[in-house]
Amino acid sequence: MSAHDETLAWLLDSDPSLKWQVERDLMHLPQEIWRATRRLTSQQGFGAQLLSLQDADGQWAGGAFFPTREDPRAVVRPGEEGAQPFIATTWSLNALREWGVDAEALGDTADKLAANSRWEFDDLPYWDGEVDCCINAFTLANGAWLGVNVEANARWFLERQLEDGGWNCEWFDGSTRSSFHSTLNSLKGLLEYEQRTGRRDEIAQARWLGEEYLLERELMFKLSTGAVVGEWTTQFTYPSRWRYSTLRALNYFKDATEFDGRPMDNRIEKAVETVRWTANERGRWINQCQESGSVWFEVDGLLGEESKWVTFHALRALEWWDSRNHRSSAHEQDAP
Numbered sequence: 001m002s003a004h005d006e007t008l009a010w011l012l013d014s015d016p017s018l019k020w021q022v023e024r025d026l027m028h029l030p031q032e033i034w035r036a037t038r039r040l041t042s043q044q045g046f047g048a049q050l051l052s053l054q055d056a057d058g059q060w061a062g063g064a065f066f067p068t069r070e071d072p073r074a075v076v077r078p079g080e081e082g083a084q085p086f087i088a089t090t091w092s093l094n095a096l097r098e099w100g101v102d103a104e105a106l107g108d109t110a111d112k113l114a115a116n117s118r119w120e121f122d123d124l125p126y127w128d129g130e131v132d133c134c135i136n137a138f139t140l141a142n143g144a145w146l147g148v149n150v151e152a153n154a155r156w157f158l159e160r161q162l163e164d165g166g167w168n169c170e171w172f173d174g175s176t177r178s179s180f181h182s183t184l185n186s187l188k189g190l191l192e193y194e195q196r197t198g199r200r201d202e203i204a205q206a207r208w209l210g211e212e213y214l215l216e217r218e219l220m221f222k223l224s225t226g227a228v229v230g231e232w233t234t235q236f237t238y239p240s241r242w243r244y245s246t247l248r249a250l251n252y253f254k255d256a257t258e259f260d261g262r263p264m265d266n267r268i269e270k271a272v273e274t275v276r277w278t279a280n281e282r283g284r285w286i287n288q289c290q291e292s293g294s295v296w297f298e299v300d301g302l303l304g305e306e307s308k309w310v311t312f313h314a315l316r317a318l319e320w321w322d323s324r325n326h327r328s329s330a331h332e333q334d335a336p
Contacts, residue, residue, distance in 0.1 A: 003283045007315075010284075011308055015299070016040040017047055017099030018308060025316050042105035046299055050092055051105060053296055058112025060092040060296075061085075064119050064126055065135060067294075079292020086241065086295050089117055089126075090135065093142040095239065095299075103146050110146040129153050133160065133167045133182045134242050137189025144196040154193050157186055158206050165213035180217075180229060180244040183210050184252060191256050204260065211256065219249045219271035234274045235289045238300045238309030243289075246271035247310070250317040264324045272321045275314050285310040 001009075011022045020037035023029045041047035053073065054060055061067030061074070067088045074087050096106070110127070117126035119135075127148050129136040136153060143150035160171055166178025167186040187210045190203055217223050220233040228234075236247045250271055257264055279285055287300060287307040301307045 007283050007311065011312055014308055015045040017045060017101075017299075018312060020100055022312055026312070026319065038100045039102070041099050041101045046297070047096060047099050047101045047105075050096055050296060051101070054092070054109070057116040058109045059089045059117050061087040061089070063088040064117050065090050066120055071294075074294040074296055075298065076294045077290065077292050083292035085293045086239075086291065089113065090138050090142070091241070092296070093146075094138055097142055097145045098239075106146060110143070110148050114148075127153075129156065131172045133157070133169045133171070134185040135169075137185045140189040141192040144193045150193065154190060154200070154203055157190055158202060161206055161209065165209040167210065178213055180214070180233070181242060183213055184244050184249055185242060186210060187214075187256070188252055191252070191259065195255075195259060207256065211253070214249060215265055215267045218267050218269075219246050220274065232289075234278065236275075236278065236285060236307075236310045236314070237287050237289045237291075238307055238313070241291060246274045247313055247317060250275065250321070251313050254317060254320040264321070268321075272318065275317055279314065280306070282306075285314045 008022070008026065011026070012019055014022070016037050020034045020041070023034035023037055042051060050060075053071075055062060061071055062069050065088055067085050071087060074085075077083075113126045118124060119126065119130040121130040121132070124130050127139065127143055127150065129139045136156060140150050140153045140157075143153060157167065160167060162168060162171065162176060162178050164178050166180075166183035168175045168177060168179040169182045170179070187207055190207050190210075194200060194203055194207075217229070220228055222229050232243065233246050235243075236245055237243065240248050250268060253265070253268060256262075275285075278288075284306045287303055287305055287310060290303040300309045
């Protein structure tokens with residue numbers, strides 16, 4: 001068995017939330033197979049476990065973005081005191097959506113959140129969003145997934161796009177320069193909205209401007225000096241939460257170009273190589289950073305360990321790039 005086949009077998013020996021994506025995106029199995037696996041995400045494993053932790057009022061841990069109570073069932077990771085907890089409603093919805101849990105499994109959660117959940121900022125209603133681009137991008141994607149009318153949330157991004165084409169969560173405090181983190185999260189929210197509700201020309205145009213902000217910088221460099229914008233650009237982890245990385249950006253561009261039917265932009269090539277070069281000798285990727293703070297449970301390898309999720313996303317991005325550029329992937333090169 002080749003190293004690549006061993007890695008695929010390792011990835012398949014996973015929670016349904018990852019396994020169905022491996023079946024679809026790396027193995028290219030028929031729809032009936034990976035869809036059957038995806039249906040399991042609400043019945044067993046991570047998805048079922050997280051659904052069981054939901055409060056009766058539709059929230060998790062009693063809060064929209066931050067918990068309002070400590071929960072003895074949560075795992076507190078060591079690190080900085082006062083670190084961001086990841087057990088509240090928005091983080092929990094993000095995980096369930098990314099894992100492929102069907103919206104029907106959440107029942108009337110959307111209505112319960114409309115009635116019971118308010119943002120910590122100005123006590124604003126949950127589905128209206130607030131002022132943070134990343135939070136609003138999560139809300140846009142989660143609302144589209146749960147069938148909420150979030151068109152106004154999508155248009156909010158058109159009004160908040162900065163002159164350089166991107167977004168910055170600190171616009172509310174006067175920032176006029178875009179952020180890699182904020183821009184990517186905004187793009188992901190807008191793309192998911194279009195994927196679930198249909199193409200919107202104005203939104204697509206806004207996305208393309210935001211994409212150009214990142215592409216001009218080759219997904220990792222400062223436009224002014226050409227220096228790498230930060231070491232975080234090549235620190236790969238899962239869950240990525242709000243963090244920008246070249247790996248996360250490449251997976252966005254794969255999804256966006258396929259949705260739009262547009263060609264790949266070769267300005268991402270250096271970012272692709274940051275992914276390719278960081279595989280270990282077994283063709284797998286390491287979890288390179290980990291957020292402090294509370295989580296409901298661990299879903300991947302700890303810091304410094306081989307990561308099934310990072311490996312999946314790396315192979316997904318590299319296969320897309322290599323197939324579009326008609327070059328052999330690493331596992332084909334070392335095949336006997």
